[in-house]
Amino acid sequence: xxxxxxxxxxxSGKTNFKxxxxxxxxxxxxxxxxxxxxxxxxxxxxxxxFSLSQIKDKVDITVYFNVGASENKVMELKSYxxxxxxxxxxxxxxxxxxxxxxxxxHSDDYLTIQAIKEVGDNPLGAQINIKAxxxxxxxxxxxxxxxxxxxxxxxxxxxxxINYHQNKVIIDRLLTIADQxxxxxxxxxxxxxxxxxxxxxxTIRLAIYISKEEIGVMRLVGAExxxxxxxxxxxxxxxxxxxxxxxxxLLFPVTAWFGKNMADFLNVNLFSYYVSNWFxxxxxxxxxxVILGVISSFLAVRRYLNK
Amino acid sequence: MIYLENVSxxxxxxxxxxxSVNLTISAGEFVSLVGHSGAGKTTIVKLIxxxxxxxxxxxxxxxLDVHKIKSRDIPKLRRRIGVVFQDFRLLEKxxxxxxxxxxxxxxxxxxxxxxxxxxxxxxxxxLSHRIFNFPHQLSGGEKQxxxxxxxxxxxxxxxxxxxxxxxxxxxxxQEVVRILKKINDLGTTILLTTxxxxxxxxxxxxxxxxxxxxxxxxxxxxxxxx
Numbered sequence: 123x124x125x126x127x128x129x130x131x132x133x134s135g136k137t138n139f140k141x142x143x144x145x146x147x148x149x150x151x152x153x154x155x156x157x158x159x160x161x162x163x164x165x166x167x168x169x170x171x172f173s174l175s176q177i178k179d180k181v182d183i184t185v186y187f188n189v190g191a192s193e194n195k196v197m198e199l200k201s202y203x204x205x206x207x208x209x210x211x212x213x214x215x216x217x218x219x220x221x222x223x224x225x226x227x228h229s230d231d232y233l234t235i236q237a238i239k240e241v242g243d244n245p246l247g248a249q250i251n252i253k254a255x256x257x258x259x260x261x262x263x264x265x266x267x268x269x270x271x272x273x274x275x276x277x278x279x280x281x282x283x284i285n286y287h288q289n290k291v292i293i294d295r296l297l298t299i300a301d302q303x304x305x306x307x308x309x310x311x312x313x314x315x316x317x318x319x320x321x322x323x324x325t326i327r328l329a330i331y332i333s334k335e336e337i338g339v340m341r342l343v344g345a346e347x348x349x350x351x352x353x354x355x356x357x358x359x360x361x362x363x364x365x366x367x368x369x370x371x372l373l374f375p376v377t378a379w380f381g382k383n384m385a386d387f388l389n390v391n392l393f394s395y396y397v398s399n400w401f402x403x404x405x406x407x408x409x410x411x412v413i414l415g416v417i418s419s420f421l422a423v424r425r426y427l428n429k
Numbered sequence: 430m431i432y433l434e435n436v437s438x439x440x441x442x443x444x445x446x447x448x449s450v451n452l453t454i455s456a457g458e459f460v461s462l463v464g465h466s467g468a469g470k471t472t473i474v475k476l477i478x479x480x481x482x483x484x485x486x487x488x489x490x491x492x493l494d495v496h497k498i499k500s501r502d503i504p505k506l507r508r509r510i511g512v513v514f515q516d517f518r519l520l521e522k523x524x525x526x527x528x529x530x531x532x533x534x535x536x537x538x539x540x541x542x543x544x545x546x547x548x549x550x551x552x553x554x555x556l557s558h559r560i561f562n563f564p565h566q567l568s569g570g571e572k573q574x575x576x577x578x579x580x581x582x583x584x585x586x587x588x589x590x591x592x593x594x595x596x597x598x599x600x601x602x603q604e605v606v607r608i609l610k611k612i613n614d615l616g617t618t619i620l621l622t623t624x625x626x627x628x629x630x631x632x633x634x635x636x637x638x639x640x641x642x643x644x645x646x647x648x649x650x651x652x653x654x655x
Contacts, residue, residue: 130534141522339518342478343579344508345535346501 131349135356145329146361152325153365153414154372156318157407161373163311164403165380165392170307172390174300178257181293183264183286187247189217191280196248199280203252206266208259213251220246247282257297260286319414326361326418330354330426337426351423358419362411369407430456430587430618431477436486438472438642446472448642449486454620456586459613461629462622463653464639470622473639474591477620478510479503490587508536511580511588511617515595517572519564519579525551526560529579536583546582554578554608570601577608587618594625602628629653 139146187196196214203212215223221244228234238245254260264286286293330337333354340350373396381393396403431454438447447469454460462470475481476488479495488495490506498506512518520528529547538546551557554574564572573593580588590609594602606628613619613634623629629636630653638646638654646654 124537126539127537138522335518336520336522339520340531340535341504342480342507342512342518343532343535344504344506345531346504349535 127349128352131352132356134353135360138353138357139360142329142357145332146357149322149325149329149361150365150368153322153361153411154368156315156322156414157365157369157411158372159314159318160410161369161403161407163315164406165377165395166307166311168395168399169388169390169392170304173388174304176389177296177300179253181257181260181289181296182251182253183260183284183289185250185252185267185284186282187249187280188282189243189245189247191247193248195280196250200250203250203263206263208254208256208263210253210255212253215249215251217244217246217248220249257293260293261290322414323418323421326358326415327422330419330422334426337423341427347427350427351420354419354423355416358415358417359412360415362413362415363408365415366404366408366411369411370404373403430454430458430491431620432487432489433473433476434487434489436473436476436483436488438469438476438481439484445484445642447476447483450639450642450644452637452644454618456618457613457616459610459619459632459634460621461632461634461636461651462620462639463624463629463636465624468639469642470639471591472642474589474620474622477589478512479506504535508583509586511583511585513573513576513580513588513590513593515592517564517569517576517596519572519575521564524561524563525556525567525575525578528564528575529582532579532582538583550578550582551575553581568601569597570604573597573601573605574608577605577612581612581617585617587620588612590619590621592623593621594623594628599627603631606631626653 185199193216200212200214203209221238224246225235225238252263254263264284267281267284337350374393377392377396380388381391385391431452433450433452436447436450436452437445439445450469450473452473462473464470472481476483477490477495479498482496490509493506495506520531523531526547529550530543533543533546548557548560551560554577556571556574556578559567559571559575564575567575573596576593577590580590588609590605593605593609597605602625609619609621610632621628621632629651633651636646636648636651636653637644638648648654
């Protein structure tokens with residue numbers, strides 16, 4: 123299409139938008155609701171992901187070493203573990219640190235503290251706390267430590283126990299719940315988004331239905347389809363841009379309220395999240411609005427062009 | 430210019446809208462197509478504009494078989510024909526100026542051509558003072574004159590006026606007819622459908638009478654007989 127044709131289409135789309143006051147307003151309101159639902163989907167996913175990552179972060183395995191295990195060997199194992207692709211971090215606690223922690227934890231328990239003092243020497247061994255990059259990797263790390271690998275035969279002699287198997291059932295259940303709630307959350311929000319999109323599509327379809335006589339006249343005057351369809355698509359894009367602007371402005375007070383009143387409950391401050399991810403949210407909302415407006419208009423006009 | 434060969438159009442089997450119609454309209458003619466409501470006048474208009482397809486028969490515009498052209502080429506055909514309807518069919522969200530300019534825009538005219546020709550044509554139909562008014566702000570006669578301005582702006586070879594006086598009082602009806610005659614005098618072919626006896630008698634040109642989908646009379650002397 124020529125530049126002048128494109129210019130005319132854009133101008134005509136803008137004029138249509140201005141002159142269709144009430145219809146434009148209704149379309150923008152409905153589209154704003156849809157974009158708000160999409161925004162809530164983004165925030166919901168953020169809250170869910172943040173909570174789930176916190177839960178997953180609490181899962182770890184601890185390797186307890188025999189009392190008197192050579193520190194060199196323990197450190198050798200630690201650096202070996204750190205180099206494994208599945209391992210995110212391996213934190214070493216010396217026998218003294220373990221004892222200090224034990225004493226702090228049981229400071230109210232006089233009998234236990236006395237018992238430790240009676241023993242005289244430190245009865246506790248060093249520990250390595252391992253966090254995996256992915257929760258599903260714990261089993262293979264545990265197996266690796268238990269001597270499945272030929273590399274570790276010497277080192278296993280210093281290991282007293284690995285707590286993975288005691289916690290396995292809880293870890294597995296936790297991970298299943300996390301995965302299922304992520305899937306369910308995604309499906310519920312997807313369902314809401316689809317419904318909102320359908321409502322917007324129908325509103326735009328109604329707006330264009332009002333213009334069906336006009337489309338017929340344009341065809342009789344000899345306008346090509348692209349020349350009829352173009353201005354409606356431009357108007358749809360303007361609905362998207364205006365609705366996005368309203369949505370992005372509305373999200374400031376809404377997320378501020380959630381940030382102030384629900385930050386503890388949600389584990390995340392939505393206002394800070396919104397502000398720090400503003401450009402990303404802007405991109406998603408603006409693209410969703412414009413694409414929704416343009417495609418809805420395209421489909422709605424096509425119906426009258428094919429008659 | 431227009432040739433209808435054995436054209437039939439059947440919407441329902443019992444009463445065909447057109448029944449083996451043969452009609453030839455030469456360039457420069459002013460032809461009035463008369464008949465009662467439902468006689469088939471508008472069906473002929475729709476067939477020429479490629480809005481409907483004939484059940485059988487051929488419709489030619491010059492050497493172009495109207496119903497063999499591809500759908501993407503239909504706009505090009507329609508730009509060669511100016512149309513005026515009883516219900517005006519104006520673009521309600523556009524001003525008088527924009528309604529006329531729209532027909533030029535779709536024909537690919539430049540902004541300069543549009544800016545110089547639209548006021549001139551609106552002046553020709555005596556609407557200079559209404560240039561920035563919307564159709565709902567115009568009277569019936571003004572609306573129809575605006576429709577005529579839009580129809581003639583691209584200097585089409587043919588103007589089809591489908592019951593253009595149907596919604597007008599006698600004075601405005603005569604004004605519309607006067608403008609159509611003037612356009613015809615300048616060489617444009619006119620096909621007028623109407624059932625208004627006064628209008629036909631005042632034109633004094635060829636009258637084709639249609640009844641129940643058949644042409645029953647074709648008079649050169651221009652009298653309304655039904």
